[in-house]
Amino acid sequence: MFEIRNLHVKINDTEILKGIDLTINTGEVHAIMGPNGSGKSTLAKVIAGHPDYEVTEGEILYEVNFKKINVLDMEPEERAQEGIFLAFQYPVEIPGVSMSAFLRASFNALCRHQGAEEMDPMDFDVFLRTKMKLLDMDEKFINRPVNVDFSGGEKKRNEIMQMAVLNPRFAVLDETDSGLDIDSMRIVADGVNKLKNKNNARLVITHYQRLLNYIIPDFVHILVDGKIVKSSGKELALEVEDKGYDWLSGK
């Protein structure tokens, strides 16, 4: 359902991704691991359509209604409307915009795109509360400005809560585990697992193996210096945890 072909990306004239190939089928969970600066987060942002990155070569194909479309031709909001979701590594604070207003705008944009009716604000409120419960988030967050004065862990839970609201077909989780204590990580991982089914797919980006004990990947890819240097099953994560990344980068 999601295919990256020979993807080259640069930012401010520095090449970060140097030819990525990756194929993800429905029902699969893929993990990308790699040292700091290897290009993991760049890949996540390029998939979501961040304007700072320049794709110099390659394509990203995504299957919608049995047709392959090139994601790189789409605006960020069009990608989201087609079911691509990025759980941000650093969720953005938006003072003045409440969680409920933010998520209603988002949910309704997706409804409109699918030709469905917008949800009535009262119904949406009820719907939102059930999703917050799933992530063990206090209901008081509903009227608070987006991510403002949230702890690191609360922000990450909020990302997965948004994923629960939007129910994307393809989700990229960018270092969702960083800054989480073990209890929060379990809640987040549970949330992610509950949303998993045979019609969707996940790309989990992480620096540490820890998260992959809870979100079990079908494939693990190691990204070093802008290239995938090794791909294998879930056991590769443990191997990396044990030996570090140096043996893979040829250093």
Next chain:
Amino acid sequence: MTDTMIAPTEKNSLFMEQLDTLAGPLKGEKSPGWVARLREEGLTRFRKTGIPTVKDEEWKYTNLSALAGHRYTPAGKSALSPAQRKDVRARYCGEADVNIVFVNGTPDKELSNFGKPPTGVEIMTLSDALTNNAAAVQEIWAHYDPQKDSAFVALNKALTREGIYIHIKDKIIANQLVHILHVTQADGEQIATFPHAFIRLGKSSEASILETHVGLNDENIYLADPLTDVFLEENATLHYSKAQKESLRAYHVGTTRVWQKRDSTFNGFSLAAGASIARNNLDVVINGEGAAAFLNGLYSVYKDQHVDNHTSVDHRVPNATSNQLYKGVLNDAARAVFNGKIFVQPIAQQTNSYQLNKNLVLGKECQVDTKPQLEIFADDVKCTHGATIGQLNEDEIFYLQARGVPRKIAARLLTQGFVDDILNRLTRDSVREQAARMVAPSLEVLEG
């Protein structure tokens, strides 16, 4: 008449020629002799100042030559059609509120409910107050040195024809909102109004007052020069909002003066939703220990509107607090000026004063001039100030886009968020909702 052909000094003299036409006693005035003397004082003072020019430091960024170039007539009678009355009532008069409505400067008895003020609250027209309660008015006036009056305060004093006097008696907590609404609607003539409001809160009393200035026809050219004098006795609390949305071609130069005694609280909000040129002066004198002044403001303008907010807080005693947050949204080719003066007199130790001005610029041809001005003569004080001018945050827009929200809607949502952050300080729902309605048009016209 082409404005561009007339030099500023000639324009000023054109305006000066009109003074005698515009001057005149209150209708049926039976006021004491000192009022006539005050008028004369105002007139003398204004003849000295004239209409300020950009050479005047106080008017450096706001050019009044367009205002000075018109010939105005004294405010006429209320001339609203039944449909307009209905519209005014529906849009601006809350059913639960005490509404005092002036149309073209004249009290409109039908739209107002003068008859039944809440217990412990006196509301009367200025002419009635000068007949029945002159001493109280005189006492408020006596606090200010007429030689220091600004040009438009002097002009108001010289030319005021009508106004309102509101007195909240000691220990009265008035929950009902008192809404002073000024409506201007004068097709085919260019009128000038000089309404003067006196608001006096007795000891340990509390009240909420909203002062609104609106124009009904965006084509009307007129001048509004309102003056509001607020006097807070010990431990009184006033929630005061001033909102103005004049016609697109009107001039509004308004002043609110606040005098605070010990332990009083002034909780002020200024909403400027446009005029051709709008200048709002808010001058607070803190003259009693333990007093607190909150000055919140929102200006939101578009097209080629010009809005200018000047605040001044004068800490004359120790142990008082002032806190200011003014936010502005500028669209299209609008211009905004913010000038915030804080004086901390030598005796005013332990003053705690905060000021912040934040501007969100949406249009490509907007201009903002913001100037904090702190004059601190005491050494044991805490004073902070800051100003920002920025555009919408691209990270925030991207975050919304990544959640499926189109860029244009994201921009609108973020702008609303910027505005709501300050509007939410208006705790009374009816006031906040009116304010939100008034600024909405200037937020809608977003560039792509």
